[in-house]
Amino acid sequence: MTVIANPGKRDRLWRTIVISLPYAWLLLFFLAPFAIVFKISFADPLVAQPPFTPFFDWAADSGDRLLATLDNYRFLLEDKLYWVSYLKSIKIAFVSTLLCLLLGFPMAYAIALTPYPWRNFLLLLVILPFWTSFLLRVYAWMIMLGKQGLINNLLVSSGIVDKPLQLLYTDGAVYLGIVYTYVPFMILPLYATLERLDPDVHEVAADLGAHPLQVFRDITLPLARPGIIAGCLLVFIPALGEYVIPALLGGLDSLMIGRTLYDEFFVNRDWPLASAVAVVLLFILILPIMLFQRMQQEVES
Amino acid sequence: MKRPSTFLYTVLSFGFAFLYVPIFVVMVYSFNDSRLATVWGGFSTRWYTALLKNQQILDAALLSLEIAVVSATLATLLGTLAGLALNRMGRYRGRTVFTGMIAAPLVMPEVITGLSLLLLFVSLKELIGWPDSRGANTITIAHITFSMAYVAVIVQSRLAAMDQSLEEAAMDLGGRPFAVARDITLPLIAPAMIAGWLLAFTLSLDDLVIASFTSGAGASTLPMVIFSKVKLGITPEVNALATIIIAIVTVGVLIAGWIVLRQRQHGSNRPEAGAPGD
Secondary structure (H helix, E strand, O other): OOOOOOHHHHHHHHHHHHHHHHHHHHHHHHHHHHHHHHHHOOOOHHHHOOOOOOOOOOOOOOOOOOOOOOHHHHHHHHOHHHHHHHHHHHHHHHHHHHHHHHHHHHHHHHHHHOOOOHHHHHHHHHHHHHHOOHHHHHHHHHHHHOOOOHHHHHHHHOOOOOOOOOOOOOHHHHHHHHHHHHHHHHHHHHHHHHOOOOHHHHHHHHHOOOOHHHHHHHHHHHHHHHHHHHHHHHHHHHHHOOOHHHHHHOOOOOOOHHHHHHHHHHOOOOHHHHHHHHHHHHHHHHHHHHHHHHHHHHHHO | OOOOOHHHHHHHHHHHHHHHHHHHHHHHHOOEOOOOOOOOOOEOOHHHHHHHHOHHHHHHHHHHHHHHHHHHHHHHHHHHHHHHHHHOOOOOOOHHHHHHHHHHHHHOOHHHHHHHHHHHHHHHHHHHOOOOOOOHHHHHHHHHHHHHHHHHHHHHHHHHHOOOHHHHHHHHOOOOHHHHHHHHHHHHHHHHHHHHHHHHHHHHHHOOHHHHHHOOOOOOOHHHHHHHHHOOOOOHHHHHHHHHHHHHHHHHHHHHHHHHHHHHHHOOOOOOOOOOOO
């Protein structure tokens, strides 16, 4: 090129590219789809029978075809199945989050108090399984918990029980699966806040006569607060909509809402109803997600 | 320096045993000669041979690898720009919405992301005729969308930890923003971009739910094939496959971990986000 572009113009161009390219992508492929889900949740299920007939036209045909209906939501309210699914999901996600915190906090704390270079090694041990296939780690528990599984074999051969217990396809297996796969999500933000703890503070406090539990309550816990909240949300929010774990480890009655939505979509092929289920789930999650965004910035800074 | 108490180390050991025992069990059973998953029938590599002859699994693995390479590369590109937009571009209109769109995909339940993207693709097809079929192309777009958020978080926290004085000095000397970004910022965030690429690659390779929603009739990724097999129970070929994947991932993570550690030694003492949500 012979013409040298005006540098000021080029700078502005660079800035525009940096901001607008990822922005436009996320607007189109992350935000806009929610609007469509919202819209389809008001569509008439009968029109929507797959293979997907043009059940909704943006422009044409809106006069008599696009009957916005609340039927899907009315159905959600009336059928006990959905209430049970939502409530059970909230309960399972909440209890699993607490269990993750109970296991993850001491682990993160121990890592934060370990000197280098051992600390890096321990961190790597936390990160490693969480990069390993999620699906295969859930599958591993099918081997552990089955009627002929490792745990039952150990229990029977050691004489603790006479015959194998039903461990797989139970709610307990779902809790176990969630804690197993999500606990690294808890440990990492906790560690990020706890590692800023000055070890000398403990000594000074102890010298001044403070009980270790007092130090923990008054110094460690407040410092770790953003990490605790971020970690809990990182477990709670995705666990609430979990599909794979209840599908592989849960029983037929383990109705978590993610599984209900998936079945509504793939088995019953009722897209509008599945959309309504998703919209309600999204409404439940809006506040936790906004809180997560704020906490993440706090942990970062 | 206070040493961690015995209690803390006991929990830590228990936690690591909890995390690793199931993985080791799968790896051991992959060499089990018996078809009954839990009865030890002697050492054998027959399931590896069976795996290598299973055309359905091989095709799916190839498709998954293609999607993972393409989506990780584009996600790294977009995610790096997003990281810069979050940390080096000051204020602009809609910045809050932008940070929200970066944070939300990290926690959004997969069923919601998957369903919403599918409905987008279906309605785009009705509206503008694209995408005319769903398969590798739509799965790739879906994977770029969620993994670019992870890349953005990793790059952004690297930028936040970085000393900005080099870039400022270059600007003071008359460097134009694009040139400064290319010659100063880019080499410094390269390790974070590599870690981000590896994470995006793994996430794509691992995804079942979003791929199931966004795929058409023809395309089955590796997790979709694995899922259809293990839903019926324990499958010896899957044990062998798991062992291979775990081995590859372990090598990948060790490389990424080494890069992050090296980067940390070069930079400040503040640890990097080696993982989402950090």
